[in-house]
Amino acid sequence: MGICESRITNIFVSMKIKIHALVLLFVLAIISCNSKKDIKATTESSENLQSVKTNPYTNLDQSPMDMIYYPENYPILRMNHGDTVPLVARVIYSRPHKKGRQIFGEGNAFLCPYGKIWRLGANEATEIQFFKNVSIAGTNIPAGDYVMYCIPHADRWTIVLNKNLYTWGLHVDETKDFFRTDVPVMEQTPPAEDFTMIFVDASGGAGLLMTWDNVKVVLPIMFLK
Amino acid sequence: MIGVSAISQAQPRVPEMDKSPMDMSYFPANYPVLKLQGKAPAAPIARIIYGRPQRDNRQIFGKLLEYGKVWRLGANESTELEFFRNVKIAGKPVKKGRYTLYAIPDSSTWVFVLSKSIDTWGAFDYNAANDILRVTVPVEKQAESVEDFSLFFDKTDTGCMLIAEWEYVKAGLPISL
Numbered sequence: 477m478g479i480c481e482s483r484i485t486n487i488f489v490s491m492k493i494k495i496h497a498l499v500l501l502f503v504l505a506i507i508s509c510n511s512k513k514d515i516k517a518t519t520e521s522s523e524n525l526q527s528v529k530t531n532p533y534t535n536l537d538q539s540p541m542d543m544i545y546y547p548e549n550y551p552i553l554r555m556n557h558g559d560t561v562p563l564v565a566r567v568i569y570s571r572p573h574k575k576g577r578q579i580f581g582e583g584n585a586f587l588c589p590y591g592k593i594w595r596l597g598a599n600e601a602t603e604i605q606f607f608k609n610v611s612i613a614g615t616n617i618p619a620g621d622y623v624m625y626c627i628p629h630a631d632r633w634t635i636v637l638n639k640n641l642y643t644w645g646l647h648v649d650e651t652k653d654f655f656r657t658d659v660p661v662m663e664q665t666p667p668a669e670d671f672t673m674i675f676v677d678a679s680g681g682a683g684l685l686m687t688w689d690n691v692k693v694v695l696p697i698m699f700l701k
Numbered sequence: 702m703i704g705v706s707a708i709s710q711a712q713p714r715v716p717e718m719d720k721s722p723m724d725m726s727y728f729p730a731n732y733p734v735l736k737l738q739g740k741a742p743a744a745p746i747a748r749i750i751y752g753r754p755q756r757d758n759r760q761i762f763g764k765l766l767e768y769g770k771v772w773r774l775g776a777n778e779s780t781e782l783e784f785f786r787n788v789k790i791a792g793k794p795v796k797k798g799r800y801t802l803y804a805i806p807d808s809s810t811w812v813f814v815l816s817k818s819i820d821t822w823g824a825f826d827y828n829a830a831n832d833i834l835r836v837t838v839p840v841e842k843q844a845e846s847v848e849d850f851s852l853f854f855d856k857t858d859t860g861c862m863l864i865a866e867w868e869y870v871k872a873g874l875p876i877s878l
Contacts, residue, residue, distance in 0.1 A: 535849075536722060536724075536753060536755075536849050537722065537724065540718065540719065540722030540723060540724070541722060541723040541724055541725055541750075542719065542722075542723055543723055543750070543778065545820070550820055551778045551779065551820055551821050551822035552822045554820055554821045554822070554826070555821050555822040555823065555825050555826045556826075558826075563820060566820075568723075568725070568750065571718065599733075600725065600733045601733065642727070642732055642733055642736065642744070642745050642748075643733050643736045643737065644733040644734050644736065644737040646737060647733075647736060647737040670717075670718055
């Protein structure tokens with residue numbers, strides 16, 4: 477994860493951008509009517525997306541892995557200030573690209589259909605680590621490692637923490653679910669080409685912002701004393 | 702309760718895709734896929750998380766990476782090596798847990814450095830006081846150049862070898878169980 481040099485300074489909307497985004501979505505919807513349905517496109521490494529380079533051992537991935545910390549850019553803080561800043565959380569996930577596909581919607585024409593489990597990334601299951609006890613929607617979440625996935629709907633995402641670690645994202649063992657909560661869906665403009673997670677500051681804790689295509693959600697995380 | 706509406710008013714910077722993407726290797730290799738197929742042992746033994754810089758026509762060893770200097774063995778964040786059980790490296794016991802792995806490349810040997818200073822950036826704050834162990838290994842020259850820096854585990858009779866490959870160079874860290 478690099479330090480962003482160019483920054484999207486105003487992802488939250490002017491009306492003009494909103495209209496452009498709607499036009500763009502309409503065009504994309506028309507284009508993708510003829511495109512092959514491919515639910516596995518964020519899964520088994522997307523045969524339809526050609527790899528640019530080859531490596532005799534392991535190719536670079538179409539959906540590269542990334543890592544975010546709270547506090548943001550913790551490794552750089554630690555490099556500069558040592559152990560003085562407490563570490564709270566980390567997410568390890570992969571970042572699929574939209575590449576003209578329809579992402580969230582009703583039915584199997586969409587990459588992540590409403591009501592179906594989505595791994596919140598690509599390839600390996602997405603992992604969230606808490607280095608101290610936190611609270612989400614009033615439930616205490618003990619420090620530790622969790623798999624995190626979601627079930628998207630039009631108006632809300634169900635975010636699930638699960639204890640079946642070190643697994644591939646398609647393999648969800650719901651008997652190992654630890655915690656579920658619903659968060660409201662908000663509009664993302666302009667649409668995000670790359671699936672993105674980032675921690676944002678919030679009073680008493682942090683929000684885990686997750687965005688792809690034209691939607692975003694924020695999972696509120698409270699820090700316990 | 703955190704005000705979600707307050708959060709949505711903020712303007713967070715959305716991180717761009719990285720030039721040296723992060724990747725992860727497990728031992729046993731492809732553990733998550735084995736687990737999906739029901740073929741995995743109960744727990745993995747090790748995994749490494751690292752950034753993968755590309756060679757991009759540059760001379761790497763002896764130039765981009767000066768001989769004798771501590772290298773982060775990747776890009777961006779320091780490279781993290783996690784053991785899910787106690788292991789031995791070059792015969793020395795290493796406890797289950799997370800570590801940072803550095804390397805000091807030279808023309809014919811590499812020194813692998815296992816450090817207890819974790820969740821940090823690069824090798825800029827490297828401090829030998831945090832070393833757990835150092836192992837000197839021979840360098841193997843490769844006929845064909847490897848474009849993307851690669852770290853992966855190969856099974857051996859006694860455990861596994863963590864192999865590093867880039868440009869014409871290959872070096873391995875022996876891990877036994």
